Amino acid sequence: MSRIRPIGSICAAGLALLSFTGLLPTASHAIEIEGLPAPAEPHRVVVATPADKTLPNGLRVIVLEREGEPLLSAELLVKAGVETDPPQLSGLTSFTASLLKRGTKTRNAPKIAEDIEALGAKVEEEATWDKTSLVLTTLSANAEPSLALLSELVREPAFAKEEIERARLETLDDLRLALEEPGQVAKLAVIRATLSADAHPPAGTLPSVSRITRKDIVAQHARLFRPERCILVLAGKITAAETFPLVEKLFGSWTAAAPDKTSPPKPAPEAKPRVVLIDMPNAGQAAVLLATPSITRQADDWFAGKVATAVIGGGYSSRLNQEIRVKRGLSYGASSMLSTRRANGIFLSSAQTKNESAVEVVKLMQTEFARLATEPVPLDYLTTRKSLLTGALARDLETNAHTVQRLGELALYDFPLDSLNHYFDDVDHVQPADLQTFAKAHLAIDTFTIVIAGQAKIVEKPLRAAFPKLEVIPLSKLDLDSPTLKAAGKK
Amino acid sequence: MRSSRLASAVLTLSISLSLCCRPAFAAADESIPPLKFEQRTLPNGLQFIWLEDHTTPTAAIQIWYHVGSKDDPQGRSGFAHLFEHIMFKSTKRMPAETLDRLTEDVGGENNAYTADDVTVFHETVPSNHLERLLWAEAERLSALTVDDANFHTERDVVKEEYRQRVLADPYGEFGEFVQKKSFTTHPYHRPTIGNIAELDASTIGDVRAFHTTFYRPDNAVLVVAGDFEPAKLQKWVDDYFGVIPKPEAPIPRVTTKEPDRIAPQTIVEYDPKPPLPAVAVTYLGPAARSEEGPVWEIIQRLMGGGESSRLYRELVYKLQLAQSVEFTSDLREDLGLITVTMVLASGVPVEKAKAALIAEIDKLATQPITDKELSIARNQLLAADLLNRETDEGKASALGEAATVYGDPNHVNTELPAILAVTPEQVQASAKKWLTEQNRLVIEYLPESMKAKGKGKK
Numbered sequence: 001m002s003r004i005r006p007i008g009s010i011c012a013a014g015l016a017l018l019s020f021t022g023l024l025p026t027a028s029h030a031i032e033i034e035g036l037p038a039p040a041e042p043h044r045v046v047v048a049t050p051a052d053k054t055l056p057n058g059l060r061v062i063v064l065e066r067e068g069e070p071l072l073s074a075e076l077l078v079k080a081g082v083e084t085d086p087p088q089l090s091g092l093t094s095f096t097a098s099l100l101k102r103g104t105k106t107r108n109a110p111k112i113a114e115d116i117e118a119l120g121a122k123v124e125e126e127a128t129w130d131k132t133s134l135v136l137t138t139l140s141a142n143a144e145p146s147l148a149l150l151s152e153l154v155r156e157p158a159f160a161k162e163e164i165e166r167a168r169l170e171t172l173d174d175l176r177l178a179l180e181e182p183g184q185v186a187k188l189a190v191i192r193a194t195l196s197a198d199a200h201p202p203a204g205t206l207p208s209v210s211r212i213t214r215k216d217i218v219a220q221h222a223r224l225f226r227p228e229r230c231i232l233v234l235a236g237k238i239t240a241a242e243t244f245p246l247v248e249k250l251f252g253s254w255t256a257a258a259p260d261k262t263s264p265p266k267p268a269p270e271a272k273p274r275v276v277l278i279d280m281p282n283a284g285q286a287a288v289l290l291a292t293p294s295i296t297r298q299a300d301d302w303f304a305g306k307v308a309t310a311v312i313g314g315g316y317s318s319r320l321n322q323e324i325r326v327k328r329g330l331s332y333g334a335s336s337m338l339s340t341r342r343a344n345g346i347f348l349s350s351a352q353t354k355n356e357s358a359v360e361v362v363k364l365m366q367t368e369f370a371r372l373a374t375e376p377v378p379l380d381y382l383t384t385r386k387s388l389l390t391g392a393l394a395r396d397l398e399t400n401a402h403t404v405q406r407l408g409e410l411a412l413y414d415f416p417l418d419s420l421n422h423y424f425d426d427v428d429h430v431q432p433a434d435l436q437t438f439a440k441a442h443l444a445i446d447t448f449t450i451v452i453a454g455q456a457k458i459v460e461k462p463l464r465a466a467f468p469k470l471e472v473i474p475l476s477k478l479d480l481d482s483p484t485l486k487a488a489g490k491k
Numbered sequence: 492m493r494s495s496r497l498a499s500a501v502l503t504l505s506i507s508l509s510l511c512c513r514p515a516f517a518a519a520d521e522s523i524p525p526l527k528f529e530q531r532t533l534p535n536g537l538q539f540i541w542l543e544d545h546t547t548p549t550a551a552i553q554i555w556y557h558v559g560s561k562d563d564p565q566g567r568s569g570f571a572h573l574f575e576h577i578m579f580k581s582t583k584r585m586p587a588e589t590l591d592r593l594t595e596d597v598g599g600e601n602n603a604y605t606a607d608d609v610t611v612f613h614e615t616v617p618s619n620h621l622e623r624l625l626w627a628e629a630e631r632l633s634a635l636t637v638d639d640a641n642f643h644t645e646r647d648v649v650k651e652e653y654r655q656r657v658l659a660d661p662y663g664e665f666g667e668f669v670q671k672k673s674f675t676t677h678p679y680h681r682p683t684i685g686n687i688a689e690l691d692a693s694t695i696g697d698v699r700a701f702h703t704t705f706y707r708p709d710n711a712v713l714v715v716a717g718d719f720e721p722a723k724l725q726k727w728v729d730d731y732f733g734v735i736p737k738p739e740a741p742i743p744r745v746t747t748k749e750p751d752r753i754a755p756q757t758i759v760e761y762d763p764k765p766p767l768p769a770v771a772v773t774y775l776g777p778a779a780r781s782e783e784g785p786v787w788e789i790i791q792r793l794m795g796g797g798e799s800s801r802l803y804r805e806l807v808y809k810l811q812l813a814q815s816v817e818f819t820s821d822l823r824e825d826l827g828l829i830t831v832t833m834v835l836a837s838g839v840p841v842e843k844a845k846a847a848l849i850a851e852i853d854k855l856a857t858q859p860i861t862d863k864e865l866s867i868a869r870n871q872l873l874a875a876d877l878l879n880r881e882t883d884e885g886k887a888s889a890l891g892e893a894a895t896v897y898g899d900p901n902h903v904n905t906e907l908p909a910i911l912a913v914t915p916e917q918v919q920a921s922a923k924k925w926l927t928e929q930n931r932l933v934i935e936y937l938p939e940s941m942k943a944k945g946k947g948k949k
Contacts, residue, residue, distance in 0.1 A: 045547065170836075325648055328644065394549070
């Protein structure tokens with residue numbers, strides 16, 4: 001449908017972060033079906049360990065040589081992201097990153113687009129809570145001109161006034177469009193309400209983006225793009241022997257503009273759980289989101305959290321999808337995700353359903369959160385949900401881009417680069433009791449914030465009956481710059 | 492999201508080879524080896540294509556059925572897609588959702604999608620599970636059984652899919668509207684997802700009839716790519732698929748001809764959901780197997796692919812009239828549809844944006860494209876193709892599409908020279924032939940709030 005869908009994909013699908021393929025050593029989950037042949041002996045996946053070096057200017061460079069097509073993927077990542085947006089300027093990091101391709105000291109925006117695309121290359125920027133990055137994919141044969149361009153984009157952005165205004169108009173239109181989609185609205189709102197000050201919308205809001213000045217952008221660029229704060233990860237049909245000198249040549253002279261005075265942001269106090277209905281009178285479907293604060297990326301129970309999330313809402317046969325879609329036909333899909341960062345984390349479940357079934361979907365989700373704490377997960381089912389995680393890793397390792405992403409994630413959180421080699425074992429070690437412990441500590445129903453974006457005239461009455469403390473916020477009064485979600489007073 | 496993504500476009504975006512011709516870059520055309528597939532047709536008519544590759548211990552299995560939403564029964568718009576969902580339910584020997592037990596439960600994945608001309612079921616699994624998937628695909632081809640409860644629940648799921656895709660997306664109904672209005676006679680005018688009323692009208696009897704009519708070995712292409720021993724694979728396919736009989740009844744085909752458009756037309760429609768006006772311009776185009784196919788790959792890329800493309804550069808970047816622009820050369824089996832859609836930037840008058848869009852399209856017929864543009868298009872198509880080949884699934888998709896949509900699996904290897912040979916003159920000739928005023932339909936899709944205002948002015 002992409003040809004007739006002018007804007008991005010629907011939120012509920014976007015939330016299904018786990019992708020599922022690959023392989024698991026054993027299939028202990030026996031199914032008895034007449035005529036069905038048994039699986040054969042598995043072929044094991046092998047994860048190579050990349051070469052790793054830090055240049056004198058502090059830039060860490062990670063190179064993985066891979067067989068396959070003559071392609072190369074690279075990610076230049078900054079170990080800081082949206083969390084560094086100053087107060088009143090939500091969206092600044094995203095906005096700054098989006099301007100890197102919009103002009104350097106020697107090339108204007110159309111020339112950059114033309115030069116990248118003529119190389120058969122693609123460069124995309126990304127800003128998440130604690131990471132900002134540029135991701136390059138190109139032909140191996142064009143490694144040098146492509147990486148030279150990447151270096152120029154990061155080191156010599158022009159931030160021309162004209163480009164800033166152009167990007168501002170585009171961003172504001174994007175934000176307006178997002179506010180028409182119940183899935184997007186509910187997701188931004190539930191994250192904001194759950195993590196309080198630590199969760200402004202990554203792309204900002206209409207007022208905050210309107211406030212951003214060139215000075216803010218230049219300062220944010222200087223704060224983020226410093227060699228000692230960056231990691232360059234490369235994978236593809238390249239050799240470490242050729243790539244390290246090439247990177248040294250193109251990035252070795254990079255120095256930071258000014259001394260680094262930024263201190264890591266402090267985590268904000270967690271918000272109180274709430275039940276919020278955002279009234280969208282034209283919503284053709286209601287988006288139902290339940291979220292609770294969760295663990296950090298470095299937490300000891302991270303693998304337990306990932307497996308718990310897979311049991312509740314990972315894949316087609318997760319408990320949520322079974323109950324909501326397969327058994328009851330209430331949604332095209334229900335899923336959950338666990339998003340973990342350096343300083344915080346969030347567990348989130350979502351589904352879109354007709355307005356009439358929104359409350360039923362909330363209750364089905366709550367039932368599954370509670371069940372994980374009270375009942376041990378049957379071993380054979382647990383094995384299948386673990387396979388989702390290991391399978392996703394195995395499939396990611398088929399492509400350069402996903403391999404780079406996996407390695408970059410390890411480097412970002414200071415894990416050893418050979419960690420993927422015991423990923424299978426780490427997942428395998430999680431036991432039913434670990435999931436119960438995790439659920440009791442991190443998935444208690446009374447810690448969840450519930451946000452529904454849909455038609456109040458249908459949803460409000462039954463929702464209030466179930467949750468008397470319900471707050472109803474008309475879409476026109478929604479303020480994502482505030483943890484209260486409500487526009488402050490009248491001005 | 493699993494089970495049953497819906498794709499009306501026939502995947503043409505990703506399948507193309509090209510070379511780069513700028514001397515500074517690699518001579519990429521010569522460095523792309525052909526895909527070394529093999530093929531045979533079973534006595535029951537099943538076309539079987541395989542490609543051995545042991546790079547990763549995985550295998551991709553796909554079945555392409557030559558049936559799509561254009562084959563929806565009368566009064567049952569959306570049925571081919573609903574049926575695709577039902578294929579995940581029970582068979583004579585498999586309970587509902589067994590496909591998920593055999594794929595995601597062991598670290599694999601599965602999905603399916605329905606397009607105008609084809610319905611595709613695909614799985615990727617650890618290679619030691621390949622035989623089980625072949626068994627299961629043969630089982631649901633030959634022994635689908637459906638009960639009332641499963642049928643009704645899955646129909647509700649499809650209705651939620653409709654709400655999510657069409658109603659919850661501010662431009663969802665716009666997309667459906669463009670499809671409906673672009674064809675007057677041919678069943679391509681029916682959106683793949685259908686509508687709630689016709690979904691509700693469908694019965695379990697329709698399911699059985701549809702399976703019997705279209706889900707048969709001589710209407711399918713099986714593709715396996717990845718880690719397997721060829722001799723074992725041949726035996727498995729013979730054992731599980733070879734025993735399925737070939738029905739005697741002929742396969743019904745759509746024979747309706749879409750009449751040529753005879754005059755330019757503009758339709759104005761209002762909808763409360765879109766925050767910004769949208770405009771679509773469509774032209775009837777050549778069929779998928781037309782010799783013009785490679786030309787339209789180039790045109791799609793140079794008009795709408797990436798920030799160096801003409802429509803982005805002019806309408807979004809330079810003139811700032813549009814928030815987004817898309818150009819699709821959707822060459823379907825019976826005839827193609829060239830669709831250009833634009834969401835306007837805030838505050839831009841519709842007439843102004845529309846005129847600029849049409850002027851940009853018209854330019855393609857009046858002036859030759861530059862060598863630089865041609866070179867960018869080629870390199871981007873080349874890179875897209877290489878990226879597809881990184882995975883077993885990508886290779887299997889390319890082969891399945893080549894066999895089903897283009898009628899020849901070797902199309903994966905012959906498209907490269909064809910695209911290489913595309914000249915600026917050919918681009919101009921195709922544009923002159925199809926992108927004419929007479930062949931043009933313009934749809935203005937406006938926020939409801941503009942209704943009163945528009946009337947007042949006129």
